[in-house]
Amino acid sequence: MSNYKLGLNYAKQQDQLDELSLYRAQFHIPKDPDGNELIYLCGNSLGLQPKSTKSYIDQELEDWANLGVEGHTEAKKPWLPYHEFLTEATAKLVGAKPIEVVTMNSLTANLHFMMASFYQPTKERYKILIESDAFPSDKYAVESQLRHHGFDDKEGLILWKPRKDEELLRYDDLESILKKHGNEIALIMIGGVNYYTGQFFDFKRITDLGHNYGCKVGFDCAHGAGNVNLDLHNSGADFAVWCTYKYMNSGPGSLSGCFVHERHAYNQNLNRFTGWWSHNKATRFNMRREFDVIPGAEGWQLSNPPILSMAAIRASLDMFNEVGLEKLIEKSKNLTGYLEFLLKQLGEDTIRIITPENPDERGCQLSIQVLKADKSLHHKLTVAGVISDWREPDVIRCAPVPLYNSFEDVYNMIDKLKAILNE
Template sequence: MHKATLDYAKKQDELDELSNYRNLFHIPKDKHGNELIYMTGNSLGLQPKQTKAYINQELEDWANLGVEGHTEAKNPWLPYHEFLTESMANIVGAKPIEVITMNTLTANLHFMMVSFYKPTKSRYKIIIESDAFPSDKYAVESQLRHHGFDDKEDLILWKPRKNGALLHYDDLEAILKKHGNEVALIMIGGVNYYTGQYFDLKHITQLGHKHGCTVGFDCAHGAGNVALNLHDSGADFAVWCTYKYLNSGPGSLAGCFVHEKHAYRKDLNRFTGWWSHNKQTRFNMRQEFDLLPGAEGWQLSNPPILSMAAIKASLDIFNEVGIKKLTNKSKKLTGYFEFLLKQLGEDVIKIITPQNPKERGCQLSIQVLNANKALHNNLTKAGIISDWREPDVIRCAPTPLYNSFQDVYHIVDKLKDILNKKN
């Protein structure tokens, strides 16, 4: 049974087999040198201390080897993206042939839609959740316009019920029963950025495929946070970024999943470039295009090594820990956070994230009665880095690699203090 005491939180940290991993990260500090309580791994993950050494290795090899670094560097640059594949596949629950690290998130979404949004005169609509991350919505709207369709009329929004924040599968099923034969693509955020709701990817995929739709997911808030099991989901494609839970640095490269069933399909329309061409003949410059199988066949350009080095630094930590241990700790940590918040009184605090741990990751989205952004600003002044989303939600993500049970205790204690002063 949980206890709302600092001693209890300290004891949980002592029992936590992952507690020492916090020491592998730079924790931001205030101007007095005190560590801040960082709760925004869902926005930008913290920097692993080994990242600098990983990037410096590539800078050193570039300085000493020049172009020869492509083959002679400690980590040769030509196949560098391959060093990330197995670890990334393990994180998202995929086979190595299904995963590639390339481009950035929304660019990858567009590349996937080039191949998997194939509208016809009768089947051309797209389903997306009504409060999808704005970039996803802008991307699918632009695809509709690009193909000559109406970006409002032909975009179907899966909406929450009246006075609710969460989405219900029955409502998606009802949409598909009514419009299924007109829908070409279902594109959903695997974990909703605002509510933190983690969707049943397999169930959505099965619903979509039953009605003849292609199904894809934006897993930006899922990769490194929940066990996505992308291969088993049967989804046609998925995309994600690496700068949130995967700690690879601001604006770093993104990931892409293409299900194995599409690995050898040369009939799929796609944009191509020399890095999607057969590796054996890639540098024989006058060869006709010879498509690589699997997700690698969606690459265009040679990879940016400095960004990939930062990703490798983080993935090596994930590889050591494993997604199972991470998600086990995450459920305990967020469960304790939820328990403490409820001690403040459910008439004051409302958590819009699902209560079922299977339907969320580490993030809790919190509404405080009669609060505005001043509450968030006061939390910041109290040394807590959280995330404000209009109109009235504070998002907090106790991230299992570097957040502690004491962090969770202190954020709620400071929130309680701020609310008491207000009243």
């Protein structure tokens, strides 16, 4: 869809034609002190709360109140296998097989657990390759892994950088790095959708390239899960991790997801950190058994599941399952394309979009540089009722999320931005 038009009537007309527009009413939309709905374009940081979430959590609170410890087996959704209630829908959402996914821990913790298994440095091959502007937590994590294994965290880190005066990364440059350093690199770990630019990387291309040089390959999909088609199984990646509180709308600090490719599912010799929840379910409570690892991603669990967080994730996944990723991505491309169209009307001397123009190389986030502006512009937008976020040094990130944002939201955001720029 590219025949966008100007004017509020056009935006309203598109919302009437949108078959997913009814889902907006299934979310709590934040309001200003006067009770007016805010324009919430910040799902890339924290997704909005589905109205169904409360009833899912209330059910667990009720079962806990009425059953106590018996809730582990007698709750409406028994707690012992609770993480399994998320598996099918999660696998579908990230393009994986059920044996390849599990919900557990928090994001950076999962990244460390994956690196315990898939970063196995030797004296000759110990370096880690990441994108130069990776999310800080990823950079801190890989640096600490280098130090943990006795390597220098600067010398052991190889950065995939954009070219001078560019923001986006080029695959040619990645190929050049691997030609030069491939036999020294133990792990390639890339943020699947870059948090700053919104660039969505070609997982299969990166994985094939890394594997050709004998590197293990993993992705942090925090900005990808629930936003783009990750197709993790077919990418061939060794592992991936993601959070569930951005596009997956499961609440602040909620649990993380983890993918381990099925070719590793039955490899009991892979080094890993373990706990009782990675032990054979049939003998888990026979406390004196020697460790017997569960096949697949479940074999990386440590602890019993935090039910209240998982209940919120289940509420969200049920909605994703109902809608389907294909329809979400179709609307996302239309909605983000409309935002791009309206931003371009402001003129290249005012606005620069650093996110890729190709809809297949981005999700719903657009990163906007407003020329000659500073953080005060973002503050004015917030006061005007637009919730976006600011990333230093000069980027405003806007994410029109297809589940709850409308074409009218996008129109009104640009209308307010124009008014501020014309002050």
